[in-house]
Amino acid sequence: xxxxxxxxxxxxxxxxxxxxxQAAAAGLAVAVLDDQPTPGGQIWRNVxxxxxxxxxxxxxxxxxxxxxxxxxxxLARVDYQPGARVVGVEPDADARDTGGDVLFVxxxxxxxxxCKRLIVATGAYERPTPFPGWTLPGVMTxxxxxxxLKTSDLVPERPFVIAGQGPLxxxxxxxxxxAGAPPDAVLDLSDPGLALTAGKSxxxxxxxxxxxxxKGAYWLGRLRATARNVVQIRALGAERLRQVExxxxxxxxxxxxxxxxxxxxxxxxxxxxxxxxxxxHLYDMAADAWRPAADRLTGQLDDMPWVHVAGDCAGVxxxxxxxxxxxxxxxxxxxxLGRTATPGRWSRTRAxxxxxxxxxxxxxxxxxRAFQRPDDATLVxxxxxxxxxxxxxxxxxxxxxxxxxxxxxxxxMGPCQGRMCSQTVxxxxxxxxxxxxxxxxxxxxxxxxxxxxxxxxxxxxETEIKLPLS
Amino acid sequence: MTDTAQVIVIGGGMVGAAxxxxxxxxxxxVVMLDEDDGALRTARGxxxxxxxxxxGLGMQRYQEWSRRSAEIWGNFAREIxxxxxxxxxxxxxxxxxxCSSPDEVAQSEALIAKMQxxxxxxxxxxxxxxxxxxxxxxxxxxxxxDVVAAAYCPHDGHANPLKLLRGMHAGFQAAGGQYVPNAGxxxxxxxxxxxxxxxxxxxxxxxxKIVIACGHGIPALAAKTGxxxxxxxxxxxxxxxxRLDPILPMPMGSxxxxxxxxxxxxxxxxEVGFNDMNTGDVAGAIAARAVRILPAxxxxxxxxxxxxxxxxxxxxxxxxxxxxxxxxxxxxxNHSGVTLAAVHARLLPRWILEGETPVGFEEFSxxxxxxxxxxxxxx
Amino acid sequence: xxxxxxxxxxxxxxxxxxxxxxxxxxxxxxxxxxxxxxGIVPTRLAPVSGAPRAPYCLMGSCYECxxxxxxxxxxxxxxxxxxxxxxxxxxxxxxxxxxG
Numbered sequence: 029x030x031x032x033x034x035x036x037x038x039x040x041x042x043x044x045x046x047x048x049x050q051a052a053a054a055g056l057a058v059a060v061l062d063d064q065p066t067p068g069g070q071i072w073r074n075v076x077x078x079x080x081x082x083x084x085x086x087x088x089x090x091x092x093x094x095x096x097x098x099x100x101x102x103l104a105r106v107d108y109q110p111g112a113r114v115v116g117v118e119p120d121a122d123a124r125d126t127g128g129d130v131l132f133v134x135x136x137x138x139x140x141x142x143c144k145r146l147i148v149a150t151g152a153y154e155r156p157t158p159f160p161g162w163t164l165p166g167v168m169t170x171x172x173x174x175x176x177l178k179t180s181d182l183v184p185e186r187p188f189v190i191a192g193q194g195p196l197x198x199x200x201x202x203x204x205x206x207a208g209a210p211p212d213a214v215l216d217l218s219d220p221g222l223a224l225t226a227g228k229s230x231x232x233x234x235x236x237x238x239x240x241x242x243k244g245a246y247w248l249g250r251l252r253a254t255a256r257n258v259v260q261i262r263a264l265g266a267e268r269l270r271q272v273e274x275x276x277x278x279x280x281x282x283x284x285x286x287x288x289x290x291x292x293x294x295x296x297x298x299x300x301x302x303x304x305x306x307x308x309h310l311y312d313m314a315a316d317a318w319r320p321a322a323d324r325l326t327g328q329l330d331d332m333p334w335v336h337v338a339g340d341c342a343g344v345x346x347x348x349x350x351x352x353x354x355x356x357x358x359x360x361x362x363x364x365l366g367r368t369a370t371p372g373r374w375s376r377t378r379a380x381x382x383x384x385x386x387x388x389x390x391x392x393x394x395x396x397r398a399f400q401r402p403d404d405a406t407l408v409x410x411x412x413x414x415x416x417x418x419x420x421x422x423x424x425x426x427x428x429x430x431x432x433x434x435x436x437x438x439x440x441m442g443p444c445q446g447r448m449c450s451q452t453v454x455x456x457x458x459x460x461x462x463x464x465x466x467x468x469x470x471x472x473x474x475x476x477x478x479x480x481x482x483x484x485x486x487x488x489x490e491t492e493i494k495l496p497l498s
Numbered sequence: 499m500t501d502t503a504q505v506i507v508i509g510g511g512m513v514g515a516a517x518x519x520x521x522x523x524x525x526x527x528v529v530m531l532d533e534d535d536g537a538l539r540t541a542r543g544x545x546x547x548x549x550x551x552x553x554g555l556g557m558q559r560y561q562e563w564s565r566r567s568a569e570i571w572g573n574f575a576r577e578i579x580x581x582x583x584x585x586x587x588x589x590x591x592x593x594x595x596x597c598s599s600p601d602e603v604a605q606s607e608a609l610i611a612k613m614q615x616x617x618x619x620x621x622x623x624x625x626x627x628x629x630x631x632x633x634x635x636x637x638x639x640x641x642x643x644d645v646v647a648a649a650y651c652p653h654d655g656h657a658n659p660l661k662l663l664r665g666m667h668a669g670f671q672a673a674g675g676q677y678v679p680n681a682g683x684x685x686x687x688x689x690x691x692x693x694x695x696x697x698x699x700x701x702x703x704x705x706x707k708i709v710i711a712c713g714h715g716i717p718a719l720a721a722k723t724g725x726x727x728x729x730x731x732x733x734x735x736x737x738x739x740x741r742l743d744p745i746l747p748m749p750m751g752s753x754x755x756x757x758x759x760x761x762x763x764x765x766x767x768x769e770v771g772f773n774d775m776n777t778g779d780v781a782g783a784i785a786a787r788a789v790r791i792l793p794a795x796x797x798x799x800x801x802x803x804x805x806x807x808x809x810x811x812x813x814x815x816x817x818x819x820x821x822x823x824x825x826x827x828x829x830x831x832n833h834s835g836v837t838l839a840a841v842h843a844r845l846l847p848r849w850i851l852e853g854e855t856p857v858g859f860e861e862f863s864x865x866x867x868x869x870x871x872x873x874x875x876x877x
Numbered sequence: 878x879x880x881x882x883x884x885x886x887x888x889x890x891x892x893x894x895x896x897x898x899x900x901x902x903x904x905x906x907x908x909x910x911x912x913x914x915x916g917i918v919p920t921r922l923a924p925v926s927g928a929p930r931a932p933y934c935l936m937g938s939c940y941e942c943x944x945x946x947x948x949x950x951x952x953x954x955x956x957x958x959x960x961x962x963x964x965x966x967x968x969x970x971x972x973x974x975x976x977g
Contacts, residue, residue, distance in 0.1 A: 064956075066905070077905055111958075116778060118777060138782075153938045154938075163923070163928060163930060163941075164929070165919045165920075165931030166918070167933070168932070169933060169935075171934060172932070172934050175936060176910055179910060180910040181882045181885075181903070182882070182913070183880060183882055184879060185878055208882065267929050288878050288879070298938075410933075413923060413925040426532075426667070426671075426677045427535075428534050429534065430535065432535055432539075432542070435660045436663075441801075442801065443740060443943070447939065448939050469535070474775075474776055475781070476781075476800060476803060479799040479801045479940075479951075481799055482739065482788050482795045482797075482798050483795075485781055485782055485785035486782055486786040486788075487782065489779065639974075640974070740951055740971075741925075742973065743971050743972070743975065745974045745975055795974065797948075798974070
């Protein structure tokens, strides 16, 4: 049989670490499963290593702040298991809210960990950006470049271009400049009028979080000089990227010789696990993304009270909110198990402050139309190499929704299991049916949420059922 | 909204789509009403065998029916490809059922003897191969030591069920059929000389005849139209590997390589009601068996897995019937939608349109369960 | 695609082989980062069309960085920390089960 813990936390980013620290402080047996080799999540990726290298300055105040959190986490009495890839969660069969098992792979072995409460803190990932040529070697996400800089002191090979939209565009351009590798051009794919049309209420909310706004203005100032507003891009090359072609709203076309192209279109919650559990999810129109239906403070799932979500996987709001919500999820889970737990008194304030900015950010950083409505020839499913045109043809055949469409086209059937295409497929289908993405839904996710070998999976055959060969 | 057609087919899965496709090919004006995307849709969970060996134990007519479908499957697939360009990936190079112990060999021998005895005019061409003969038949496949024998049948084969489903949907529409998605049917009423199907959202569709072929939805609609449908859900779980170089020349019961290169590993038989989740323990058992069969699979990645619910009649054999009190209302159900797709498309339209049936077809009537305790299912 | 700002000191470096060629890597970094820093692209051919591909997201989402690591095919290189002596191979799209 597998091991037991009172609480299992999945993810060791700001939310997961804070939740684990809270629950452990309440005297519970807490296990933390994280797929990375070191704690910190994507935002504080390799913060200990960067500190050792003396590179903390490069990444700014927010990154430096992570070192203290990681240190606190290292000192907490938790069973921290790095390099653990979670493949699924199974609620107890008898009653849905007594707990369940987490199925994961670590060091080439599949294992089960039973718990009474589960805290899912799996963060966010970059919204997929399908455009012509996006599969060429030399095209990477902006997040990838940031990870390479944090973990390996790597910068993009020049000449290189950053394209897309979103706050990370500004941050990374500034970080790369500080690292001595400024982009040769920035292609801004956001709607030119958006920043000006953001409403008064959003501006008011932003006033509650002045430090964030100040930061934005600083990045923006550094970037303006090299940015060009465009409506379309194409990556050109045969064996690898050679050029980026852009087109402006006025129809002007230009090309730049490049070695590297970094693309970005904001981030969306990584909800693969809660989707595989079939917890209800909500479509957030402002964020153009799905998130689990959960209590906004404790993260308790509406339909599965033994499960909490915390941090960006519950709705993208950044590290400060993630840490605060992790604390309150950890405290709520501990309280539910009969312990006394008090989240840091600033949790609620910090979370609401960080969230106050979201409507503003969501309005000025709308997903780029060029990426979200790719032309027929563009691949939307990188794994199975399915084009937007093939998806449209299957939609025209009357596919009711994303699951039938997946069956008809194979989009979403490869190893990434729809992480890179399910949103795009749903958006294309929504257009074809004249419905909103919220009505169309996303294709179903099932266990295992990430691939594992037949041999590893055989290790989960704990009841030792021996099936006849045929 | 009211629509008048000759026939309404309720159900857009493997059985409904095959019948609707066949009816449209026959020139009938057909409307196919399908459920929404959240339907159980067993048709998206098929293993993909076009299989004859072991099919129909205890019901000679089903044995013959499966064999007949396997015989015409190739033509059926070519017709779909010719009309809409979708290759259903059909191959008929024979099929194997592997045995791992003297017990399993004895069971296989007994099954072959019984099937041969009931086969009648249509010979049951299944032979038992020992390990050496098996290795010679599929060279390059390194079976594990547990594999001691296999039953081989030349009529067996497989296809790509998802391409088949898409091909039938496309072919149906190309032949003039009207497909209406998101139109799960809540009720059937008499309407003049014909009938009306009332969708859950209130839309109304009228036709001279109605075919109820919506899998797990049949029992409720059958009960409203003087029919009885004693099927139950039975869960099967399947695992799929990443794409591999071609290695398996033919399907082997619980393991087959698809036209795309993935290896599919099946399949469980679980009585868990309408729960179609897949689970770690059964997936683990399927994986463990796969490693016993082909140890080299150990380091191959599983990229997807699922559970799906078979539509299982009490005796495991198909049910086709027409209501006596609501003449012109038909039902068709079984758990072998892929194998039987060819006969469903080619032979059921004549029954529905003209009342013309193959010899012995009445044996598929649901009346076979009248007054008898439900027989143990076979597959 | 990516270049090192500074080479790691010997104490912070390990050596792996990529298609038989020695590649120096920084301790703690991923196989994908090491391969990109060495300028080795493409890292695989897409299993459907055979088109060239290389690591894309570096955070475990896109599965574009699948490589053969110590004889195991299609391992996520971005989620695999380098180890001294690790043998990495490119172009492992469709593993073969064939013996001999």
